[in-house]
Every structure is written in C-alpha cells, then in structure tokens.
Amino acid sequence: MLGVLTAQHLALPQALPPLHSFPPPLLNLSLSPPPRMAGRRCHPHALLLLLLAATLAGAPPGGLYSPGDPLVLLQVDTLESSVLNSSSAWLVEFYASWCGHCVHFAPTWRALAADIQGDWDRVGMGHCYLGYRPWLFVHGALVVSSVCFVPPTDPGDSIQNLRQSIITNLEMHKESWPPACPPLEPARLLEGDIIAECVCVHVCVLRGPGVTLDMLQYENIAVRRVLSSEEELVKKYGVTAFPSSFLLINNGTFSRIPARSFYTHFLRRLPGVTRGRLSRLLTPCFSPPLSSSNVYMADLESALHYALRVEVARFSVLTGERVRALKDFVAVLAKYFPGRPFVRNFLHSVDRWLRNVRESRIPYSALELVLTNRKEVGLLSNNVTWVGCQGSEPHFRGYPCSLWTLFHLLTVQATRHRRLGTGPLEVLGAMRGYIQSFFGCRECAQHFEGMAAESMDKVRSVDEAALWLWSRHNRVNARLAGTETEDPQFPKLQWPPPELCRPCHSVVKRRQVWDEAAVLQFLKAYFSPINIFLNYTEQRRELESGPWGRRLSKRDTIPLLLADDSHQAFDYAAVWERLRRRGLGSKQLIGALEEDEGDTLRRSHWFRMLGVGFSRLDVSLCIILYFLSSMCLLGMYTFFRMRTRHRKGRPSFPTA
Numbered sequence: 001m002l003g004v005l006t007a008q009h010l011a012l013p014q015a016l017p018p019l020h021s022f023p024p025p026l027l028n029l030s031l032s033p034p035p036r037m038a039g040r041r042c043h044p045h046a047l048l049l050l051l052l053a054a055t056l057a058g059a060p061p062g063g064l065y066s067p068g069d070p071l072v073l074l075q076v077d078t079l080e081s082s083v084l085n086s087s088s089a090w091l092v093e094f095y096a097s098w099c100g101h102c103v104h105f106a107p108t109w110r111a112l113a114a115d116i117q118g119d120w121d122r123v124g125m126g127h128c129y130l131g132y133r134p135w136l137f138v139h140g141a142l143v144v145s146s147v148c149f150v151p152p153t154d155p156g157d158s159i160q161n162l163r164q165s166i167i168t169n170l171e172m173h174k175e176s177w178p179p180a181c182p183p184l185e186p187a188r189l190l191e192g193d194i195i196a197e198c199v200c201v202h203v204c205v206l207r208g209p210g211v212t213l214d215m216l217q218y219e220n221i222a223v224r225r226v227l228s229s230e231e232e233l234v235k236k237y238g239v240t241a242f243p244s245s246f247l248l249i250n251n252g253t254f255s256r257i258p259a260r261s262f263y264t265h266f267l268r269r270l271p272g273v274t275r276g277r278l279s280r281l282l283t284p285c286f287s288p289p290l291s292s293s294n295v296y297m298a299d300l301e302s303a304l305h306y307a308l309r310v311e312v313a314r315f316s317v318l319t320g321e322r323v324r325a326l327k328d329f330v331a332v333l334a335k336y337f338p339g340r341p342f343v344r345n346f347l348h349s350v351d352r353w354l355r356n357v358r359e360s361r362i363p364y365s366a367l368e369l370v371l372t373n374r375k376e377v378g379l380l381s382n383n384v385t386w387v388g389c390q391g392s393e394p395h396f397r398g399y400p401c402s403l404w405t406l407f408h409l410l411t412v413q414a415t416r417h418r419r420l421g422t423g424p425l426e427v428l429g430a431m432r433g434y435i436q437s438f439f440g441c442r443e444c445a446q447h448f449e450g451m452a453a454e455s456m457d458k459v460r461s462v463d464e465a466a467l468w469l470w471s472r473h474n475r476v477n478a479r480l481a482g483t484e485t486e487d488p489q490f491p492k493l494q495w496p497p498p499e500l501c502r503p504c505h506s507v508v509k510r511r512q513v514w515d516e517a518a519v520l521q522f523l524k525a526y527f528s529p530i531n532i533f534l535n536y537t538e539q540r541r542e543l544e545s546g547p548w549g550r551r552l553s554k555r556d557t558i559p560l561l562l563a564d565d566s567h568q569a570f571d572y573a574a575v576w577e578r579l580r581r582r583g584l585g586s587k588q589l590i591g592a593l594e595e596d597e598g599d600t601l602r603r604s605h606w607f608r609m610l611g612v613g614f615s616r617l618d619v620s621l622c623i624i625l626y627f628l629s630s631m632c633l634l635g636m637y638t639f640f641r642m643r644t645r646h647r648k649g650r651p652s653f654p655t656a
C-alpha cells in the first residue's frame, strides 16, 4: 500500500546553500536601509521585492511593473518579516530598475507571473532593485539559506524556458533543502515518502516539474517527480511514454492521468484538494518627473550616496583594483566636486582616510564607519532624490543618469582648475576605474571599457577629456535610442540638442556636424557649479540646525574650488535666491550662465578681500569715477605743464 504526504510535509525541502554563499552584493544590499524619495518611503531605486501573489488587486507601480501585474511590491524593511521569516519558500528576482537587461527581462517575468498566478503561491517571486541583473533566488522559510542563479534574460525566451530554468537551478542544489522550498528534486523512492502521512493523492510526473509548482499552494495533495532514469519506478508503474503522470491513492491504487495539459486542472478538482492562503504586501512608489534640462545638486548628492553606500557596499571586502579605483574616485571627488560645505567635508574626510589606508584590503564595514561618522566627517544625504534624473516611470533614468552628470561635471571642473590636476586623464581614469570596479550594470561597464580601451589614451588635455566623455556619452545615447531603456518622455538625443545649444550645431556640405569648440564652451557653462540648482536638496533642515549648518547661513559663501578655498567663491544665499526665482526649465541657459559666471569671477579673490559686498553697479560707477578723475588729473597736469612751457618759451624783452 502506498501512503500519501500532506502538502505541508512536502513543502519542507532540504537543500539550499547557506546565506553566505549568496552573492555578497545581494546580501549586503538587502540589509542596507531603504532609500527614500523626497519624503516618500519608497524610491525607484530602493531595495524592493515584488512578490508574486495569487490574487493581487490594485498593486501600485513599482519599478518595471504596473498595478495590473500580478505582483506584490515589498520594501527592504519588510523583507525580513515577509520572506526570511516566512513559512513559505520565496522565489525572488533582484534587479536594478534602470538596468537594460532587467528591462528586457521584465516582460518574460511578467508573463511568468501571469502564467503561474494563483499557482506558485507557496513560492514567492520577487523583484529587487539592486541586483543589476535579474537575479533569482529561492529562500527557504525558517532557515537562512538560499539558492541563487541568473535566469535567461533573452526577451525571446518563453516563460516555459524560465520555468524550466528555475526548476533546473533548484535541482542543481544537492545539499539538504530548508523547510518550505518546493519539492522539485526528483524522487527516487516513493514508498518512503508516502508511508507515514496519508491524505489522498500522490502524483508522479516524469518530467514536467512545473506541475509541482502549480500545485504548491494546494493542500492534501503532493506532487513528486521521477526521472526516466529511475528504472525501478518506471518498471513498477509500467511507464512507457515520457512524460507521463499517475495518480496514486493511499489505498494503493494508481491510474494514469491522460493529457498533460489537464494535469493541474484535474488535480485541483480531486475531492479533498483545497487551496491554501497567502499574504501579500503592497507599497506605493511613484513620483512625477521634473526637468532634465538642468543640473541639480540633489541628483549629484544622490549619485554620491548611491555610489559610495550602495554600489561600493556590494563588496564586503575591497581588494586590489577596487581599492585603487575607490581611492582614485574619492580623490577626484574631493578635489573637484563643487558641493555644499558639509558634503565637501565629507569627501575630504573620506579621501584622507583612504589615503591613510596602507593595507591592500579594506573591509566595507570599516569604510562604512567613515561614511556614517557625521560628527567627524560631515554629511552626505542618506537618501536618493532624483530631480533632473527623475524618469517618467520609476524604472527609468535615476542613478546612471546622475552618474553621467557627475562625471561630466568633474571633467568640466578639471578644465577650470588645471593647476590642481595631475594630467588630462585624471578624471576619466577615475571614472574608468569606478565603472569597471563598481558600476552594477556589468554590460554597461563592458561597453564603456571597450570605448575607453579604444581611445581614452589619445586624450591630450583636460578640454579633450571633457569632449571625449561628451562624445562617448553620445555614442551610448545613439546605441540606446529607441530601446526599452529609453524613457519616452526623455528621448535619447544627440546632446546638446539645438534648443539647448544652437552654436554647437553647424552645417558643412549640407551635413550636420558638431562645432566642438562651441560644444566645449557649452559643456563648461552647462556643467558649471553656478548652474547647479539647489532645489530639492536634502538636509536643508539638518544644515540649518546641524553641526555643519552654521556654514550655510544666508551670509555665508560656498567655495567653488575644493582644494583651494581661497579662490572663486560665490554667495550661496544670492545664488540660491537667483535659482529659486529663475525656477525650473530655464531656456536662456547659456546667456544666464555666462552672466553668472562673470558675476562669480568678478567676485573673485582680490575683490572679496575688501570684505564688502559691492554690487556690479557700484563697481561700474567706481571705475567710471576713477577713469573720469584720472582724465581730469591728466587734463590738469597737461594744462599746467603747457602753461609753464609756454611761459618759459616766451621771448623776453631785452633789458635795458
């Protein structure tokens, strides 16, 4: 007589590797605090999990998915309670919303979700923003262990392939499975399983393990899979065709289930087979896009936060190239980033600390202490707030946009402060190192490395470096235009378009060509510190009240040059006011910038040493008065001199 197993019993598999075998990036990130967006709890680049649910209604948009998708959105702070402590097994996908490969994969994932909606409930499926590739992992309930693998991401892949890939990867884990993982491993003996707890049915499917998952949330039924190589069982049940399935009842009888397509339907209609329940979690996550034609400090600071506290944090220990790349990256930031004082302090402190590190390996935990030590180090926002880089959907733009912006800004800053530089490749080299070592989108990094290897060493000056980055960015824009990664509201143009810079475009022999001199001038103006809008920057409250806040009172100034504060400072309060008045989406950018730039330069070192806030009118009047008084003095001098000469030269009358 054959026994049967309860679903609960069968849902306690036994073979996932411990969590430390999980790729460190995922582990680190899953434990980092969730970024926030402009006061909201959720952010497109937060660590999120979308968990597949049976009957999801009205899920809000999250990353690559819309409310209509049969997915539930989780945040990092609900990860532990929902997944790690769950009595179910979860199949979770980690992704970065902006990563093109994840975007390509999304339709397959969505289709899979729809396909298995209501079936795989005991397997949670999720999406997370910090993996940069669509990583899947199965996490077993009550036991901290997981299986991790990269699913096929070819958009042409069928959901059947994906199902198969999930199952194959699960099967490849030989160690004992933690509780609540689906029993996908092929069975060798059925008797041993079935003797103890008899409920009603045991199905043996030779291949077609998807049925196992489809039936996971059903109770009083267990699905087992037997491979055709199990000759004993094949013989015992008289199996002649593969796949075949059989219904085994605990009274010892068994019968063949005729058509494979009816398996699930058939099994669910068996007497006593009932459906289990599933909890789900929803989190709203969306913020409207703003403007992309300006440079925002909020984007830049978010890029710094994300780069240092998220991207670098994916490596629990930094060694070799990564240590060098981090040092170079922070060094150029400390030197050129035209940040607010507390951010500059932060960068300087981190740079100093890194310079003093002599070891060849740096545990991230040590770096983290420096990054979070506000008293000593200064502040860097703990959140991401995309403003100019805000996409029309949460999965568009964001971090990569801010990273490009950051590096363009740094290359331009290097042109402004040549004497601080160590060579034309200083910023580009640091960017190359960062992208290679840390940028989570590995395919992007490969493409970038290809371009760098091809021509970066031909760059001869800092001006050429700024132009090199501009032209390579345009190559990427051209390659990505029209693909799924393009935000329809922010099409990938050859930049700057004529509306932003008409002189940049000229026509030679009826062909549109770039005027590189004009482009360089434009880049210098556009990525000038004076054009960095401070709107939406975090920490204004903290600034005004915190230890670094004193430095940002209305009368204070923010130095533009980091390594040498004595040069080129501008009035923070005045600039803030001006930018606020100017509002978003300024069209007369260059003219205004040139004016600002001139303004800034006129307020440079010697002028500020006077310690008085002359206006430009004051200065003009002063110069005019000076000129007039000089002319007056010159006139008087000439007059008296001529008169003296005249007197001397007058023939005197002979004396008698």
Ligand SMILES: Cc1cc2nc3c(=O)[nH]c(=O)nc-3n(C[C@H](O)[C@H](O)[C@H](O)COP(=O)(O)OP(=O)(O)OC[C@H]3O[C@@H](n4cnc5c(N)ncnc54)[C@H](O)[C@@H]3O)c2cc1C
Pocket (backbone or CB within 6 Å): 098, 099, 100, 101, 292, 293, 389, 396, 397, 398, 400, 401, 402, 403, 404, 405, 408, 435, 443, 444, 445, 447, 448, 469, 470, 471, 472, 473, 474, 476, 477, 480, 485, 486, 487, 490, 491, 492, 495, 496
């Ligand atoms: C180094 C790197 C390599 C990447 N490679 C890939 C890849 O291979 N595949 C992929 O799918 N994604 C890649 N990405 C991401 C992609 O380039 C975009 O960043 C992302 O799609 C977001 O696009 P976006 O519309 O916000 O504009 P982005 O291209 O990110 O541009 C951000 C801002 O920079 C300005 N800008 C645009 N073009 C230029 C230019 N030529 N010069 C100066 N400023 C400019 C604009 O103001 C724009 O809003 C890469 C990102 C980086 C940082």
